[in-house]
């Protein structure tokens with residue numbers, strides 16, 4: 001088993017009595033999925049839209065389901081007990097079909113089944129950071145899935161399998177190209193390629209979107225400027241949007257990275273992000289398109305603390321964005337670190353729909369090889385309480401639009417797929433794509449439950465395998481936090497590739513690119529003071545949160561050094577000093593990986609050889625590298641604090657100079 005099937009493993013003896021009422025490509029696809037993946041069922045299955053006369057006559061309670069919600073339940077049809085899969089639209093029926101398959105694969109009794117679910121978030125989107133040259137920025141699963149060379153003429157069957165895998169989770173949008181966008185993606189030949197992909201995806205309920213380069217009017221349109229207030233520029237974007245919609249009538253809209261890490265944007269013309277976004281929004285509005293405008297900026301507005309910059313720039317723009325704009329915000333204020341506190345913009349812009357951007361690809365969590373299940377990390381941010389409107393104002397409620405009653409709501413995941421046979425570079429990485437999709441549909445699902453249902457669909461229902469996989473998954477992300485940066489430390493990795501330890505790095509051009517800027521360790525202590533005596537970033541949070549974070553004794557220890565600079569002998573809740581606790585966490589990280597290895601060994605005879613062996617080899621790599629992280633980090637901290645290791649702790653294998661000399665010249669997914 002090479003993992004190609006993902007969560008779509010075909011049934012060995014599939015159900016045959018499956019009937020569609022009504023007619024559409026999507027309904028046909030839904031029936032096809034059931035005929036392939038649903039194992040022999042005790043009841044016949046009928047699928048169709050709720051307004052089809054045959055189904056309407058059953059008077060099922062479908063009214064509250066909205067456009068995309070489904071209902072799966074047994075009813076008497078033509079005198080036979082029948083499983084009905086229905087919803088208002090054919091998309092909803094498709095989601096119902098996948099839900100039925102999932103329920104069966106995870107052990108539900110079909111005779112008693114009663115499923116009813118509607119997505120809480122409207123836009124459930126994958127962001128591909130795929131380049132036109134076939135590489136994928138921060139991609140660790142091979143080349144881009146999109147073969148730009150043979151598109152639009154050849155539609156690789158893999159595109160269809162990709163759409164199926166996404167539709168099974170309820171993902172309904174795909175941004176095709178990197179946020180660091182090339183202007184060529186907006187030219188006619190590339191629009192034709194996007195159109196070909198849109199045609200594959202459409203029956204699966206998936207829209208395509210494009211990342212737009214803000215300066216395209218200059219590069220593609222040969223205008224002198226890209227100033228959003230310039231009528232010629234506005235006219236160019238309007239014409240360009242009309243051109244795209246002529247080819248792709250259900251085109252979703254644009255994603256934009258502007259004035260960030262060298263990308264052009266409205267600030268180049270002294271215009272605000274809102275003015276930039278609104279110009280694009282006006283161009284797509286007549287076609288019901290939207291703009292997802294990223295808040296990942298760290299201009300020199302506030303060089304003292306990068307974590308404050310997006311808030312400083314965007315918060316004053318609340319209320320200034322057009323109705324069809326969403327501001328897309330990363331989960332944390334720096335950049336997809338193994339752990340970050342939730343971004344202070346969540347809850348802080350009540351008049352603006354806020355889209356959450358999560359990274360599924362593991363740029364900072366060990367690329368493809370390290371096992372790190374991100375369901376727990378996604379859950380942590382979604383459950384975080386912004387306190388913006390009192391207790392229970394979770395990030396999930398900001399994102400799903402319920403807290404401030406927005407019509408538009410969205411969530412984005414930076415995809416981890418490529419042309420590897422197993423799509424995601426490792427079996428367990430597939431779980432991160434799965435978890436993103438499931439949480440996008442329902443952000444209140446638990447990471448534990450998602451891990452379990454993924455494992456059941458991936459490895460089959462043997463509880464020994466499922467329990468083991470789930471146990472490994474639930475411990476895995478915390479292990480990465482422990483061995484790379486415990487207690488709220490972050491951004492300690494090597495330059496450029498972001499792989500491996502580099503806490504000593506201090507020579508990069510911009511201060512906020514250097515690990516030393518983030519940990520601020522010296523002889524006396526460690527950590528970034530973000531309280532009143534420091535950058536006062538805590539003041540960007542709602543008062544109740546700010547108050548809690550202002551005091552190291554009420555700050556969660558997992559975020560301690562993110563918010564506070566503390567002496568090495570600071571007393572922790574465990575009774576240990578800060579330094580002792582740090583060492584203990586590094587050790588715990590390494591030993592958790594060893595534990596995962598031992599657990600995986602136990603199920604060797606129960607998992608197919610190919611997937612077992614690849615996972616075992618990757619766990620070995622992870623163990624070696626966890627040790628590398630631990631040893632290099634401790635060697636460095638000791639060179640700074642001059643403290644001995646606590647009794648019983650193993651000395652680093654090499655001296656600091658050795659770790660500093662480790663070179664890492666070639667890394668996948670690193671832009672050259």
Ligand code: BDP
Nearest residue numbers: 137138179180257296335336
């Ligand atoms: C960082 C990546 C960089 C991306 C950037 C972004 O290192 O490659 O371009 O995020 O999100 O995490 O724009």
